[in-house]
Amino acid sequence: MMKKYTGLSTRCVHSGELADAQGSPHTPLYNTTTFAFSSTADLLDVVEGRKPGNLYTRYGLNPTIRSLEEKLAAIEESEAALAFSSGMAAEAALFLTHGKQGIICIGDAYGGTLELLSSQLPSLGITTNFLLGNEVEQLPALLKKSASLVFFETPTNPALEIFNIRQLSEIAHANGALVAVDNTFASPVNQRPLALGADFVVHSATKYLGGHSDITAGALLGAQSLLEPVRGWRKNLGQMIAPETAFLLARSVRTLVLRVERQNITAAAIAHAMQSHPRVARVLYPGLPDFPNHAIAAEQMTGFGGMLTIDIGETREATSKIVDKFRLFAIAPSLGGVESLATQPVTTTHHGLSAEERHRRGITDGMIRLSVGLEEATDLIADLHQALA
Numbered sequence: 001m002m003k004k005y006t007g008l009s010t011r012c013v014h015s016g017e018l019a020d021a022q023g024s025p026h027t028p029l030y031n032t033t034t035f036a037f038s039s040t041a042d043l044l045d046v047v048e049g050r051k052p053g054n055l056y057t058r059y060g061l062n063p064t065i066r067s068l069e070e071k072l073a074a075i076e077e078s079e080a081a082l083a084f085s086s087g088m089a090a091e092a093a094l095f096l097t098h099g100k101q102g103i104i105c106i107g108d109a110y111g112g113t114l115e116l117l118s119s120q121l122p123s124l125g126i127t128t129n130f131l132l133g134n135e136v137e138q139l140p141a142l143l144k145k146s147a148s149l150v151f152f153e154t155p156t157n158p159a160l161e162i163f164n165i166r167q168l169s170e171i172a173h174a175n176g177a178l179v180a181v182d183n184t185f186a187s188p189v190n191q192r193p194l195a196l197g198a199d200f201v202v203h204s205a206t207k208y209l210g211g212h213s214d215i216t217a218g219a220l221l222g223a224q225s226l227l228e229p230v231r232g233w234r235k236n237l238g239q240m241i242a243p244e245t246a247f248l249l250a251r252s253v254r255t256l257v258l259r260v261e262r263q264n265i266t267a268a269a270i271a272h273a274m275q276s277h278p279r280v281a282r283v284l285y286p287g288l289p290d291f292p293n294h295a296i297a298a299e300q301m302t303g304f305g306g307m308l309t310i311d312i313g314e315t316r317e318a319t320s321k322i323v324d325k326f327r328l329f330a331i332a333p334s335l336g337g338v339e340s341l342a343t344q345p346v347t348t349t350h351h352g353l354s355a356e357e358r359h360r361r362g363i364t365d366g367m368i369r370l371s372v373g374l375e376e377a378t379d380l381i382a383d384l385h386q387a388l389a
């Protein structure tokens with residue numbers, strides 16, 4: 001029986017950890033593919049689900065993976081959790097299980113998610129529809145045409161758009177649909193979508209949960225009854241997280257609160273510094289009081305995150321020149337690690353879209369997305385100043 005700790009930091013450190021006969025204070029790495037039983041009766045108890053236990057790693061029945069999943073469930077305050085080999089694996093398994101009657105994606109989303117939803121799932125006969133932030137009022141009508149799953153990111157990539165989780169969940173539920181929120185950008189430190197009414201949380205654990213740019217992993221959280229059918233897809237699509245990765249991810253989650261709280265503070269300092277820079281046309285950061293939907297962010301988030309986007313309002317080439325001058329920010333996609341990264345959405349996450357589609361989504365040539373790491377704020381601000389000079 002899982003012990004319940006009230007403090008998030010305590011849950012990050014202690015939840016899910018297995019008592020170890022050798023005295024390890026945390027769950028050891030069981031780099032094992034199969035587990036032995038003392039009798040056929042014992043084996044059948046696990047195979048037939050009468051007893052929890054370890055059996056075969058691809059099924060998730062491995063102590064390191066089960067321990068990680070208990071920790072992940074505890075930090076998102078979820079009944080259950082499934083760990084995956086990547087964030088995309090988690091999304092794909094969710095969509096294949098609960099999106100068969102149609103999926104509606106609200107707002108901008110990660111490029112891989114958009115590719116899966118716009119071309120790959122429709123090729124299997126799954127209907128997908130898309131509503132941008134300024135089209136959300138069409139949701140009830142679209143839901144009535146039949147959709148079983150509403151999916152969105154909040155904050156979104158790269159414009160940090162904020163969606164009202166509680167309100168959208170109420171609309172979806174009133175129309176018989178489930179709601180999945182990609183909580184990758186916020187992390188469980190800043191936002192708990194399940195407590196706000198969502199049915200699922202999905203994570204690219206590659207980002208803040210992993211936190212060191214050295215793990216590719218994913219997670220899906222929600223009620224046991226909703227995750228049980230997803231488990232079957234994960235098993236037979238072979239999407240299981242490797243035990244080594246599960247071990248590293250649990251290690252990282254133990255410091256999640258410290259890292260994200262510091263990233264929140266540094267990102268806010270950078271956002272304020274960039275607001276007064278003459279070369280910066282706009283700063284997109286949910287923590288700024290004049291940011292659209294700041295009030296909703298303030299209500300549903302406990303921190304505003306380590307991601308921000310500056311828009312210098314210039315051409316793609318002029319913007320690339322600035323990016324190329326960074327000395328501390330590395331030019332790289334991805335986010336959530338200890339090292340700060342800068343990326344031009346037009347050259348990475350939104351590179352595949354036409355200029356018209358980028359315009360429709362509010363993605364400009366002058367945008368630079370910053371993932372704030374754990375360096376000193378003064379050093380990062382100095383790097384931005386010298387690049388913008």
Ligand SMILES: Cc1ncc(COP(=O)(O)O)c(C=O)c1O
Pocket residue numbers: 086087088089110112113153157182184185203204205206216217218334
């Ligand atoms: C918001 C978001 N969701 C999902 C994904 C996919 O995660 P992964 O790369 O772990 O498959 C990403 C990756 O960049 C992301 O940024």
